[in-house]
Amino acid sequence: SRTLSGTKELKPRWKRALSMIERAMGEALGQMYVARHFPAEAKDRALDIVNRVKEALQRKLAELPWLQESTRESALEKMQAFGLKIGYPEEWIDYSSLEVVRGRHLDNIFRARAFELRRTIDFMGKPTDRSRWLMLPQTVNAYHYPENNEIVFPAAILQPPFFNLDADDAVNYAGMGAVTGHEMTHAFDDKGRKYDKNGNLRDWWTEEDAAEYERRSAIVVSQAEEFTVYGTKLNGKLxxxxxxxxxxxxxLxxxxxEDVYSARGEALEGEAAVLKGGFTPLQRFFLSWAQVWRDNAMKEHALKMVTLxxxxxxxxxxxxxxxxMPAFHSAFAVTEGQGMWRAHEQRVDIW
Structure with a gap:
């Protein structure tokens, strides 16, 4: 870790112990986390955001000019079949048969691994259990699982900076809303689009649509390769x-x-927009997106991530x-010659 990630010292012992417990009995910790930090109103509000983003995706797929009808129809069917999990599993893992003995650390690790191996073997030869989670509730992340055609949002992502019950929609849609759209579009990206609505590997794209997708993706690749990390150029294809x-x-x-504000008769920008902290809702949407991705990484770690x-x-x-995004250029009056300016003909639009 010192060489590859720039780690200066070991994590405190309690953190290392907690990580071991999480590997051995992660859902037991998850139950505690949910009970303490995941109010029902957070799930309700997050679900509303997810559904509104899904509606936006449905409109987008229905209107995309570069999709042919057969591909469009299959894409809409896949989107309608999305599975959705928010917060935590409906049924927790039962750890009652896992023996833990104080003072026998190595034995406890072996027993925990044997317990998990038995669970894995029990699933073999049986129909896919679509209720299983591949991520723990206390994990700050989200994922799209193409084999189940589902998107999953563990409870821990429903906290700042991604989500805040006390924040307004402009902030939460840039966090939770964008994460939702991110995971949904994974169903149609370079890997996800190879799976159909049932999670089967099947090519449901026309050759023309696949070629157009690749053409647009090539622009995304070239844009990424404009960025460097400590002098190392990014791998745009990766x-x-x-x-x-x-x-x-x-x-999305x-x-x-925009749908939310329009339904309320409110403005995202312009003279009619209500300012907070001197910023319009549209500006705060983009500022919130930037705040989501603030980080502080060691040089060694940053360079390792460029490769992997x-x-x-x-x-x-x-x-x-x-x-x-034209809306960003408009919101902050970005003009040619400024750092964030990208000429119209160089911008890319896929979804």
Missing amino acids: TCGENTADLGGLK ALDAL DPHGPHELRVNGPLSN
Whole structure:
């Protein structure tokens, strides 16, 4: 870790112990986390955001000019079949048969691994259990699982900076809304689009649509390769799927936010917009997106991630999508010659 990630010292012992407990009995910790930190109103509000972003995606797929009807129809069917999990599993793992003996640390590790191995073997030869979670509730992340055609939001992502019950829609749609759109567009990216609505590997794209998708994706690749990390150029192909999902997710979140404000008869920008902290709702939407990706990484870790991580560095995750969005240029009056300016003909639009 010192060489590859720049780690200066070991994590405190309590953190290392907690990590071991999480590996051994993660859902037991998850139950405690949910009971303490996941109010029902958070799930309700998050579900509303998810549904509105899904509606925005449905409209987008129905209107995309570059999709042929057969591909469009299959895409809409896949979207309608999305499974959705928010918060935590409906049924928790029963750890009652796992013996834990104080003072026998190594034995406890072996027993925990044997317990998990038995659970894995029990699933073999049986129908797919679509209720299973691949991520713990206390994990700050979300994922799209193509084999089940589902998107999953663990409880821990429903906290700042991604989600805040006390914040307004402009802030939450840039966080939770964009994450939702990100995961949904993964169903149609360079990997997800190879699966159909039932999670089967099947090519349901026309050759023409697949070629057009690749053409647009190539622009995303070239844009990513404009970024460097400590002098190392990014691998645009490695990060293409995530960069495409960031751009598509943020656009879908903004579409959904516009629907919310329109339904209330409120303005996102202009003289009629209500300012907070001197910023319009549209400006705060983009500022919230930037705040989501603030980080502080050691140089060694950052360089390692350039080689291994399909997610781009956070500077790219913020500035990449924004530079392609006309609404961002309008919100902050970005003009040619400024750092965030991207010429109209160089901007890319996929979803």
